[in-house]
Amino acid sequence: MPMSLEFKERLSTVVQDALAAFGTPFHIYDETGIIQTCQALNKAFTPIDGFKEYFAVKGLPNPTVMALLKAQGFGFDCASVPEIVLARKVGSNAEEIMFTSNNTTREQLKTAMDQGGCIINLDDITLIAKLPAIPDLLCFRYNPGATRQGNAIIGKPEEAKYGLTRDQIFSAYGQALDLGVKRFGLHTMMASNELNYQYMIDTADMLLELAEDVSQALDIRFEFINIGGGLGIPYKPDDRAFNLEGMAGGIIEAFEAFKAKNGWIPRLYMESARFITGPHGALVTSVINHKNTYRDYVGVDASMSALMRPGVYGAYHHIHIHGKPESAPLKTVDVVGALCENNDKFAIQRQLPETREGDILIIHDTGAHGHAMGFNYNGQLRPKELLLKTDGSIELIRRAETMDDYFATLDFKPQTITPGHP
Structure with a gap:
């Protein structure tokens, strides 16, 4: 099954401390x-x-x-x-x-x-x-x-x-x-x-x-x-x-x-x-919006730029909502990010417990080909990475990207050539 029960339990006991110290979104590894x-x-x-x-x-x-x-x-x-x-x-x-x-x-x-x-x-x-x-x-x-x-x-x-x-x-x-x-x-x-x-x-x-x-x-x-x-x-x-x-x-x-x-x-x-x-990583993200049109959408503060597998491959990643039993009343929703692409979805027509803004979604099995496949389209910035250590402590092992990172390649010495001339 997705994410071992042991990792799920270990994560559940520390996630609030991680949220308070680091904020969402983040990948965390066990x-x-x-x-x-x-x-x-x-x-x-x-x-x-x-x-x-x-x-x-x-x-x-x-x-x-x-x-x-x-x-x-x-x-x-x-x-x-x-x-x-x-x-x-x-x-x-x-x-x-x-x-x-x-x-x-x-x-x-x-x-x-x-x-x-x-x-x-x-x-x-x-x-x-x-x-x-x-x-x-x-x-x-x-x-x-x-x-x-x-x-x-x-x-x-x-x-x-x-x-x-x-x-x-x-x-x-x-x-x-x-x-x-x-x-x-x-x-x-x-x-x-x-x-x-x-x-x-x-x-x-x-x-x-x-x-x-x-x-x-x-x-x-x-x-x-x-x-x-x-x-x-x-x-x-x-x-x-x-x-x-x-x-x-x-x-x-x-x-x-x-x-x-x-x-x-x-x-x-x-x-x-x-x-x-792979099974020893999770993407932790907060619910920030709800939208109800032809479908019901749960908007989170992570985007496909942090986990592209569902959007590109149609891959399934299991999701649970921190603090809510999966036996709670369910609602069929799409879980989406903020990217200007319609495939920016972590789940499509998935049955999940009903959410409120501020709820925490745990997206399973992101320990391989998760953060590594991230990108910057739409100016999206890749999230931080954390390690849940064997002693129960949580270590920041990669900071989140900043706008300075995004613009770094625009800081260069100007250079112009005239074709045909030395």
Whole structure:
């Protein structure tokens, strides 16, 4: 179900203090829940020597949370140079950072490999020629095309812009060998918010089979396979929780069979974000208006700029009203922000207890792809982020944006060119 009962209870006991100190809106994350999920993931894959989770920074790029994850032994999957910088700032070394970019420039690759480096995971065979130097360890991202069914969010693999074909994979590793690369990894990313754990087992099987084929053809051994992320969370009350133990059991069996057949075994890497932090975050917002026209609207002081998933994807995020039981008399409403867009809605025709101005709405499961996907359209300013710590204290871990932030890029040295003249 959305938001654990434990997090809901912890939040309910401190929310009034948070409101008094910080005001709304804000995202708040649950340190206790995040740590418990980290520990559960590490424990599930203990039988695979060298298992490592590379948290996808795009889900929650906050250094305070990232430091928590690093303390649990996590590395970081980065899609941009600023994300690499964040990972380095929390003390991650080169092999604790994986740079999985796409449509990457020479300059980005050079910056990624400078200043301590990282694991380079190339999305396209043409990027080999753009490497500024030959890395000791190199990885390629595989796209199986029509041989696999796509996930509802990512879509059909053959329509995705990511990864190399099977033929390109063999060619890529051959080119890497010729260039003098000594160490290798193999990566894929097939799913997003996938609740069918068998899908992830099938993905591991697919990569192990490919690793065996490439190894036999080119006489190389892979140090790791990375099955990507995509482990889902139960956003809706009737969704089942992801079966982590079932997934781990199936993958462990596949690794054992691979070792028995081949006499060696790669490490297992993953790059989940949503599964790690998603259920352990909430957007807290105040009711500021009610409007009754063709529908009944509840207006809140957060907008789609603070949580775009419902507006862009039609995604469901559960909502409860602080201090009111969900068994209270219900009213069908749209919950809306102030953005000048009709899709600026956190809920559409949702049955919720009747509200008054000043009531507090808790929007569940914003711990990944919530604040991170925020934007400034309409001059909207992104809200603050808080951390509910294990000792019960609340820490501000990102201040709210200000108008000075919004206008900062207009403060620059004037520059004009005349085309055709030096």
